[in-house]
Amino acid sequence: MRRFIIIGHKASTTADFKLDDLAGGAGRLDVLLRCINSAFFLSHDLRKDVEVLLILQGPPGPPKSIRLVGSELRYLNPDERSTGALIRNALMKEARSEERSSPGIYISGRNLQDTLGLLEETELIYLKESGEDIRNAQLAENVTFVLSDHMDLTDEEESMVLLKAPKTLKLGPISYHADHCITIVNNELDRRFL
Amino acid sequence: MRRFIIIGHKASTTADFKLDDLAGGAGRLDVLLRCINSAFFLSHDLRKDVEVLLILQGPPGPPKSIRLVGSELRYLNPDERSTGALIRNALMKEARSEERSSPGIYISGRNLQDTLGLLEETELIYLKESGEDIRNAQLAENVTFVLSDHMDLTDEEESMVLLKAPKTLKLGPISYHADHCITIVNNELDRRFL
Numbered sequence: 539m540r541r542f543i544i545i546g547h548k549a550s551t552t553a554d555f556k557l558d559d560l561a562g563g564a565g566r567l568d569v570l571l572r573c574i575n576s577a578f579f580l581s582h583d584l585r586k587d588v589e590v591l592l593i594l595q596g597p598p599g600p601p602k603s604i605r606l607v608g609s610e611l612r613y614l615n616p617d618e619r620s621t622g623a624l625i626r627n628a629l630m631k632e633a634r635s636e637e638r639s640s641p642g643i644y645i646s647g648r649n650l651q652d653t654l655g656l657l658e659e660t661e662l663i664y665l666k667e668s669g670e671d672i673r674n675a676q677l678a679e680n681v682t683f684v685l686s687d688h689m690d691l692t693d694e695e696e697s698m699v700l701l702k703a704p705k706t707l708k709l710g711p712i713s714y715h716a717d718h719c720i721t722i723v724n725n726e727l728d729r730r731f732l
Numbered sequence: 733m734r735r736f737i738i739i740g741h742k743a744s745t746t747a748d749f750k751l752d753d754l755a756g757g758a759g760r761l762d763v764l765l766r767c768i769n770s771a772f773f774l775s776h777d778l779r780k781d782v783e784v785l786l787i788l789q790g791p792p793g794p795p796k797s798i799r800l801v802g803s804e805l806r807y808l809n810p811d812e813r814s815t816g817a818l819i820r821n822a823l824m825k826e827a828r829s830e831e832r833s834s835p836g837i838y839i840s841g842r843n844l845q846d847t848l849g850l851l852e853e854t855e856l857i858y859l860k861e862s863g864e865d866i867r868n869a870q871l872a873e874n875v876t877f878v879l880s881d882h883m884d885l886t887d888e889e890e891s892m893v894l895l896k897a898p899k900t901l902k903l904g905p906i907s908y909h910a911d912h913c914i915t916i917v918n919n920e921l922d923r924r925f926l
Binding site for chain 1: 751754763773774809810811813814903908912915919926
């Protein structure tokens with residue numbers, strides 16, 4: 539299982555946004571939607587062994603967590619707008635404990651700490667420019683990556699992640715958008731395990 | 733210079749489409765918009781040494797070619813909708829020879845053959861599952877990749893490309909969406925030349 543946790547620092551925690559304004563009023567939800575695309579889509583196929591966990595921290599009711607499960611997903615298309623509609627549907631639920639919104643999409647009130655606490659038997663990877671090159675690193679097939687949206691992790695969030703003793707890796711000589719990071723990671727894991 | 737030529741087999745050649753329907757009425761323009769994102773965006777920066785050439789072949793007036801020049805680009809944002817608006821603006825021009833639509837964005841009536849004919853002093857790469865692994869290949873810094881949208885190249889298009897004696901490379905053990913291919917290629921080139 540490959541798992542990607544992505545923190546949306548300003549991402550809307552209500553369904554009260556327009557699909558025409560995903561990069562604005564929805565708190566840069568567009569970044570997270572592209573992460574979903576990168577995590578799941580193959581040419582003419584969907585990755586079944588992937589789970590994406592979005593931690594939405596924007597107004598008005600943070601945190602909300604949306605979990606997408608590759609083996610159960612239906613109705614996912616690659617474009618931002620239609621994926622935005624699926625996430626908006628999930629946000630219509632008033633879930634504190636986890637509830638299913640549509641096949642393969644679950645919503646809860648979990649924060650980053652809760653999410654990290656629920657991880658079992660997975661290697662944790664934190665992507666950072668100062669890390670070891672992923673191409674030289676040993677990687678488990680059961681692995682969880684922590685990423686951030688267009689903003690860095692806060693000091694507090696980084697501390698929570700580091701407490702779990704992750705492996706710190708980098709993907710190249712420069713920094714990439716979160717969705718591009720996921721694509722590069724998927725390619726590296728495909729080369730190791732497919 | 734890194735150059736990506738992407739063929740949009742059904743992509744609209746008129747501005748007469750809705751930004752709400754980029755994956756439908758615009759002929760899967762969403763695929764090409766994600767390719768633009770992958771080609772240019774770095775974390776907090778835009779790649780200046782990249783050029784993207786879209787060959788639009790959908791109705792009603794194919795072909796149209798849109799050329800995006802990294803060193804001149806302005807107003808490009810990562811989300812699909814706003815990039816779709818820039819492309820739609822370009823399609824409002826009735827250009828046969830090349831005309832500028834906005835900073836760094838040019839439109840013309842060039843087809844794939846014209847576009848390949850204008851390439852100078854660049855290594856040409858054709859991505860195909862049967863190719864050599866990119867990680868083992870020699871690559872020039874001045875390089876042009878030919879990609880297709882959600883459909884394969886037609887036999888005729890493939891023949892045109894093969895006539896230019898490209899290097900045929902693969903990116904991994906499975907096939908990826910065109911925008912994911914561009915992200916993986918950019919990462920490989922960053923590792924070689926940055």
